[in-house]
Amino acid sequence: MSDLETFRSETRAWLEANCPAEMREPVRDDGDVYWGGRNATFKSDAQKAWFEACRDKGYTVPAWPKEYGGAGLSPAEAKVLREVMASINARPPLSSFGIWMLGPALLHFGTEGQKQRFLNEIARGEIRWCQGYSEPGSGSDLVSLQTYGEDKGDHWVVNGQKVWTSYADKADWIFCLVRTDKNDKYRGITFMLFDMATAGASTKPILLISGNSPFCETFFDDVKVPKSYGEDVPAQVGEINRGWDVAKYLLGHEREMISGADGGNTGTIGGALSRNSVDMDPLLRAELAMFDVDALAYAAMGEKFLDEIKVGKAHPAQPNMMKYAGTELNKRRHELIMSAGGSTALEWDSEETEGGKPSRNWLRTKANSIEGGTSEVMLNVISKRILELPGG
Amino acid sequence: MPLYHNDDQAMLAESAGQFMGEEGAIARQLRHWRDRDCKDGFGHDLWKQFGEMGFTGILVDEDNGGLGMGHVEAGIVLEEVGRNLTPSPFLTSSVLAATALKHGSDDMRGRYLPGLVAGDSVFAVAVDEGAKHNPSRIATRAEKSGNGFKLSGKKDFVIQGASADMLVVAARTSGSDGDENGITLFAVPKDATNMSHDAVRLVDSSMATHTTFDAVELDGDAVIGEVDNGRAILDAMLDAGRVGSAAEGVGVARGAMDLTVDYLKQRKQFGTLIGEFQALQHRAAHLYSEVEIARAAVIKAQQLLDGDSDKASLMASVAKAKVAKTAGLAVREGVQMHGGIGMTDEYDIGLYMKRDRALQEFLGDAYFHANRVAELSGY
Ligand SMILES: Cc1cc2nc3c(=O)[nH]c(=O)nc-3n(C[C@H](O)[C@H](O)[C@H](O)COP(=O)(O)OP(=O)(O)OC[C@H]3O[C@@H](n4cnc5c(N)ncnc54)[C@H](O)[C@@H]3O)c2cc1C
Ligand SMILES: Cc1cc2nc3c(=O)[nH]c(=O)nc-3n(C[C@H](O)[C@H](O)[C@H](O)COP(=O)(O)OP(=O)(O)OC[C@H]3O[C@@H](n4cnc5c(N)ncnc54)[C@H](O)[C@@H]3O)c2cc1C
Numbered sequence: 219m220s221d222l223e224t225f226r227s228e229t230r231a232w233l234e235a236n237c238p239a240e241m242r243e244p245v246r247d248d249g250d251v252y253w254g255g256r257n258a259t260f261k262s263d264a265q266k267a268w269f270e271a272c273r274d275k276g277y278t279v280p281a282w283p284k285e286y287g288g289a290g291l292s293p294a295e296a297k298v299l300r301e302v303m304a305s306i307n308a309r310p311p312l313s314s315f316g317i318w319m320l321g322p323a324l325l326h327f328g329t330e331g332q333k334q335r336f337l338n339e340i341a342r343g344e345i346r347w348c349q350g351y352s353e354p355g356s357g358s359d360l361v362s363l364q365t366y367g368e369d370k371g372d373h374w375v376v377n378g379q380k381v382w383t384s385y386a387d388k389a390d391w392i393f394c395l396v397r398t399d400k401n402d403k404y405r406g407i408t409f410m411l412f413d414m415a416t417a418g419a420s421t422k423p424i425l426l427i428s429g430n431s432p433f434c435e436t437f438f439d440d441v442k443v444p445k446s447y448g449e450d451v452p453a454q455v456g457e458i459n460r461g462w463d464v465a466k467y468l469l470g471h472e473r474e475m476i477s478g479a480d481g482g483n484t485g486t487i488g489g490a491l492s493r494n495s496v497d498m499d500p501l502l503r504a505e506l507a508m509f510d511v512d513a514l515a516y517a518a519m520g521e522k523f524l525d526e527i528k529v530g531k532a533h534p535a536q537p538n539m540m541k542y543a544g545t546e547l548n549k550r551r552h553e554l555i556m557s558a559g560g561s562t563a564l565e566w567d568s569e570e571t572e573g574g575k576p577s578r579n580w581l582r583t584k585a586n587s588i589e590g591g592t593s594e595v596m597l598n599v600i601s602k603r604i605l606e607l608p609g610g
Numbered sequence: 611m612p613l614y615h616n617d618d619q620a621m622l623a624e625s626a627g628q629f630m631g632e633e634g635a636i637a638r639q640l641r642h643w644r645d646r647d648c649k650d651g652f653g654h655d656l657w658k659q660f661g662e663m664g665f666t667g668i669l670v671d672e673d674n675g676g677l678g679m680g681h682v683e684a685g686i687v688l689e690e691v692g693r694n695l696t697p698s699p700f701l702t703s704s705v706l707a708a709t710a711l712k713h714g715s716d717d718m719r720g721r722y723l724p725g726l727v728a729g730d731s732v733f734a735v736a737v738d739e740g741a742k743h744n745p746s747r748i749a750t751r752a753e754k755s756g757n758g759f760k761l762s763g764k765k766d767f768v769i770q771g772a773s774a775d776m777l778v779v780a781a782r783t784s785g786s787d788g789d790e791n792g793i794t795l796f797a798v799p800k801d802a803t804n805m806s807h808d809a810v811r812l813v814d815s816s817m818a819t820h821t822t823f824d825a826v827e828l829d830g831d832a833v834i835g836e837v838d839n840g841r842a843i844l845d846a847m848l849d850a851g852r853v854g855s856a857a858e859g860v861g862v863a864r865g866a867m868d869l870t871v872d873y874l875k876q877r878k879q880f881g882t883l884i885g886e887f888q889a890l891q892h893r894a895a896h897l898y899s900e901v902e903i904a905r906a907a908v909i910k911a912q913q914l915l916d917g918d919s920d921k922a923s924l925m926a927s928v929a930k931a932k933v934a935k936t937a938g939l940a941v942r943e944g945v946q947m948h949g950g951i952g953m954t955d956e957y958d959i960g961l962y963m964k965r966d967r968a969l970q971e972f973l974g975d976a977y978f979h980a981n982r983v984a985e986l987s988g989y
Contacts, residue, residue, distance in 0.1 A: 492989030504977075507984035511976075514925065514983070515907035515932040522613035522906040531614055543899045600898055601891035605871050609886030 225295055229302050236271040238264035242307045246572065248432070251313045254343025256390045269343065272311035279317055279341045282325065286333055287341025293528045315384070316340035316347040318475045320393050323409075323455060323468040331450025336411070348389035348414070349472075350380040350436060351465065357382075358595050360395070361403050361462065365438060367396040367410065374398070374410070374453075376418075376441040382589070386421040386434035389414055393468075399459050408454045409461030412443045428581035429566070429574070470534075472590045473541035485517075486510040487551060491558040502557055509554055516547055535603040542596035545586035552580040611917075613909050615686070622683055626690040629663055634696030636958055643697060644815040650773040651817035652697035660698060661729025669708040669850075674723040676708075680916035681850060685857035685908060692861020693868075695958075695965050697816060699732040701854050702769050707733035709850040710778045710795055713835040713843045718797060722776055734774035736765035736798075736821055737848070743767075743974040745780065745848060747788050750823065752781040752796065759783070759833075761796065761826040769972070771819030772807040775800050778847070779823070783838050793841045795834040802826050814964040849926040852973045853911045856926075859933035859969050860908050863901050863940040866962040870894070870944040877949075890947060897943055904929075904936040924986045931979035934970045941966045 241264055245251055249261050252269050260266040272278050275289060281296045282288025291299060321340050324333055339345040356363040365378025376396055386392070391413050399406030414421075418441040421434040446452050456464045488506035492498055523540055526532040555576055556563045563576040571577070587593040601607045615623060633639075633656060643653055660666050668684045670676025677683075684705050691700060703726055711719055725731030737745055750763025761781055771777065777798045785792030798805065804826045807819040835843045871894055874885030884890055911929040914922040941963035945952035952959050970976065 486987060488984055488989050489987040498989075503984060503989065504980065506989070507980035508931075508976075510983050510987060511928050511931045511935075511980050512903075514928040515903050518613065518910035518925075518928075519903045519906035522909065525612035526614055529612075529614075539899045539902060542895075543903060594892065597892040597895040598888070600895035605891075605894055605898060607871070607874055607885040607891050607894065608883045609891075 222294055222298060226298050226302065229299055232275070233302060233306060233308060236268070236275075237306060237308050238268055240264040241268040241309045241311075243309070244307065245309055246575070250309065252311065252343070253314055253346055253385070253388070254312055254316075255314075255346025255388065256344070257388070258343065258346070268309070269311045273342055276341070278312040278343065279321065279337075282321065282337060282341060286325075286337035288337075297524075297528075312343045314340065314343070314346060315349055315389075315393075316345065319349060319468050319472050320347050322471045323393075323464050326467060327456045327464050329450050329452065331448065332452070332455065335447070335451055345390045346385070346388060348383050348386045348392050348436075350383055350386075350392045350394035352382045353379060354381050358592055360465070361407070363395055363397060363407065365394070365396050366400070367398045367408065367443065369398065372445055374443045374445070376410075376412075376438045376443055378438050380436040380438075382424070383421065383434045383436040384589075385432050386414065386436045387423060392419075392436070393455070395461055395465055402459070404462050405459050407461040407465070408458050409456055409464040410443060410454050412441070412453060416441050416443070418442070426582070427584070428578045430578065430582070469591065470537045473537040473596075475590075486513050487554060487558075491555065498558070502554075506554060506558070509550060512547060513551070516543060519543070533604055535599055538591075538596045538599040539604070541590065542587075542593050542600070545583075546593060548586050549583050552576075552583045556580050611913050613906060613913070615682070619682060619686060623686045623690070625663070626665070626687045627693075629659075630687075630690035630694040630696050633659055634691065634694045634698070636695050636961065640695045640697055640815065640961060649809070649817065650770065651811070651815060652699065652770075652773075656696070657698055657732070658729040660700060660704075661727060665700065666704050666729050667708075667723075667727035669704060669712075670723055670727055671712075674719055675727040676723070681705075681853055681912040682909065682916060684854055685912045688854050688857040689861035689864070692858035692863075692965075692969075693865040695862070695865070695961055699734075699770050699773070701851065701858060702735050702774075703731070703733040705854040706735045706847050706851040707776070707778050710735075710834055710843055710847040711797075713795075713846075714797065715831065717831060718834065722797065725775065731775045732770060732773050734768050734771045734777045734819075735847070735851070736768045736771065736777050736779045737844070738767045739763070739765060741766065743971070743978055745844060746790070748780055748782050748793055749787045750779070750781045752783050752794060752828070754783075755827065757830045759796070759828045759830075761798070761823040761828055763823050765821045765823075766818075767972070768807075768819045768821045770817055771821050772809040772817065777805075777821070778834065780840065780844050790841060792838050793844055794837050795840040795843055795847075796828055796832045797834055798823075798826065798828065798832060802828070812968050814961075814968040816968060845923070848973060849915065849923055852926045852930040852979070853908065853915055855969055855972050856904075856908045856911065856929040856933040859930075859937040859966065860901070860905050862962055862966050862969060863904065863933070863937040866937070866940040866944040866959060866966075867894075867897055867901055869959055869962070870940075870947050873948055884947075893943055893947075897940055900936045900939060904932045907932045924983060927974075927979040927982040927986065930974060931976045931983065934976035934979070937966045938970060938976075 252265055277289055279288045280291045280299050284290040324336055353363050367374035367376045394410050396408050396410050397406055398408040418439040420437045423431040424433045425431045443453055488510045559576050562570060565571045566574040664677055665687045667676030668679045672678045739749055752759040752761045779796045779798050781794055782792050783794040804824040806822050809817055809819045812818055877884045907929040911925040914925050944959045945963055948959050951957050
């Protein structure tokens with residue numbers, strides 16, 4: 219048996235022994251996902267047991283090095299783990315912006331001290347992070363951001379407002395883009411980390427069309443951010459005034475995540491939906507079939523993309539394509555789920571729909587092609603950086 | 611298996627790309643033969659060169675002089691064929707017929723395969739009966755007669771039927787027209803009496819025939835595989851052809867897209883390069899995304915076919931349907947973004963549009979295959 223085959227059978231055995239049956243069910247709502255953090259609670263004993271088993275094994279962040287709380291798996295081993303987890307429908311033991319976004323940025327740009335401290339906290343689910351990029355006047359044109367940090371020697375005083383900060387009200391810390399030099403659009407931004415409990419930081423929820431409000435306006439009113447949290451633990455990632463490089467790198471990871479390339483948004487729907495609607499309209503059936511063609515093709519693209527990323531064959535702007543195509547597909551998926559569901563799918567608060575799941579999900583997916591960069595911005599990037607079309 | 615080409619495959623892609631870009635180029639082949647109204651629609655010298663390059667025998671095992679490779683490799687050649695609109699019998703002979711002949715007797719393989727590998731023989735495939743691909747209904751009949759059979763019926767859309775040295779024919783040996791079982795595949799030699807071809811030139815300048823079998827007498831050894839049990843071989847042959855034509859379609863899409871993106875970088879209107887207009891940039895970027903996704907579907911289908919996976923048929927249909935939609939988009943956007951010159955015969959973009967139209971129809975269009983995806987998914 220090859221090493222990889224040994225790893226596969228060991229992993230299968232470990233999962234069999236450690237993944238409770240309840241954790242092998244599809245994720246139905248936010249409560250089914252454990253996000254960690256200072257104020258986190260578990261929904262069930264099974265959720266707690268599954269999280270703790272994974273944490274101790276390094277499986278909350280399997281590909282990170284062991285010294286930072288990971289399992290130090292090679293890309294091939296990580297793929298095997300993903301496959302085996304998927305084969306038993308195991309839920310992710312821990313979800314967080316720390317894992318998807320800040321972590322990769324720290325692995326790439328962080329000091330040793332920052333890695334030791336923050337990566338371990340993320341891997342162990344101790345600190346929950348939020349992302350402070352967008353501002354009321356700066357969305358697609360992110361470098362126009364105005365939140366300002368004034369240099370006071372050993373600390374900054376930060377003033378300004380962020381918007382759309384997902385889960386800011388539940389987060390412990392924020393990774394935040396702050397202008398520290400007003401004279402240089404790109405080179406005047408610093409990527410800062412600070413505690414949301416600091417005096418002067420406050421949040422206010424935003425109600426979405428889905429009826430949920432996991433997003434916030436975030437206000438900074440003379441927030442005092444120290445320049446260092448200890449030896450080799452500066453408050454900023456990368457150099458001061460060079461935060462844009464970190465921000466861009468991180469956006470690549472965010473786009474990959476939202477695209478569903480990792481398996482999130484790739485399923486077909488025709489088979490499942492047709493079982494529920496007995497008199498399926500032939501035109502709806504045809505649309506479902508066309509959708510399934512696109513979904514299966516996109517799933518192949520997701521697999522190819524991950525394979526190519528691993529060996530450095532993918533174009534650096536390829537995540538933008540994945541994000542664009544994956545999110546547009548996901549919107550179409552939920553339009554069709556609504557159509558197949560008929561009037562039942564319209565029910566906003568019934569037991570039948572578990573509290574309006576189809577319509578709330580449908581509305582939520584409309585953000586997929588906005589958050590993390592809009593589809594239009596993705597198309598701009600593809601045309602400029604991949605097709606090398608002229609202008610702007 | 612990772613979904614990209616390994617080193618050997620990348621090398622094959624390079625040599626196939628170079629060969630097709632030079633020897634198989636549009637001016638040298640497609641336009642050349644078209645302008646001469648060539649009755650075959652392709653050049654036999656080039657086919658011979660396919661043989662010298664080893665392409666012809668990619669799917670033929672080594673015992674019969676081939677390379678014993680798989681559908682990924684065949685697809686590499688086909689993508690370059692598509693990109694350069696190179697007319698050749700590769701898809702019908704080296705992919706479809708070669709797949710069917712895997713199930714032929716040693717004798718039959720010895721009879722036909724050396725000619726294919728050498729680039730001397732051309733094979734055609736006769737499945738469709740009517741204007742739309744529908745292999746679940748086969749009315750052409752072969753009745754037992756002495757030691758052999760008498761074949762009667764009519765086949766349509768037989769690509770290169772009149773040029774072929776041998777036709778693989780799907781016929782019914784028992785049951786009624788719509789039955790799953792009772793199908794037998796026959797290798798019908800070109801000189802069979804009572805076989806007649808009505809040859810027609812298609813929109814893409816290729817040649818096809820309506821072929822009539824009027825009690826064509828066949829020996830018992832013309833049977834490929836077993837009598838009455840040909841459905842599985844037919845399906846395997848068709849899936850190989852579908853994945854192959856999807857690979858060619860990706861090549862057509864890429865060829866059209868590359869031409870168009872180049873044009874956007876050269877053409878000036880309103881004092882700027884038209885590639886600066888966001889209305890065009892976004893459409894080009896969308897097209898690029900679709901082409902990349904279609905390519906992924908094709909390589910996935912090729913790998914599943916090579917691995918004999920039970921998911922191969924599903925993915926073959928996904929690939930064929932996805933490519934049909936994508937290549938269609940590529941050629942429509944191509945002609946439109948070329949403006950007026952896109953409508954002229956002098957510019958190549960219109961040739962891509964014509965080839966795509968024919969390829970979309972071959973072995974099932976996007977509707978056929980989306981429907982098959984639904985059926986294979988249980989709805
Ligand atoms: C659910 C959700 C969660 C989010 N979570 C976070 C978060 O956690 N942290 C965070 O910092 N931000 C978050 N965001 C913000 C998100 O990143 C921005 O909404 C996004 O970047 C778009 O910016 P905007 O809303 O200001 O739209 P605008 O930039 O004002 O765009 C308006 C429209 O104009 C189009 N447009 C803009 N510029 C161009 C151009 N150059 N070419 C063509 N079209 C253009 C856009 O595509 C869009 O259709 C979230 C957003 C949503 C909806
Ligand atoms: C069959 C035929 C018959 C014709 N008959 C006549 C005739 O009798 N008399 C005559 O004078 N002319 C005639 N024309 C010419 C016709 O009017 C032009 O072809 C047409 O105006 C387009 O110009 P173009 O071909 O130079 O394309 P271009 O202007 O080069 O356009 C190329 C592409 O760029 C796009 N594009 C250009 N500018 C922009 C922009 N600002 N924003 C976004 N996209 C842009 C176009 O839409 C097109 O897709 C004919 C053309 C055809 C095809």
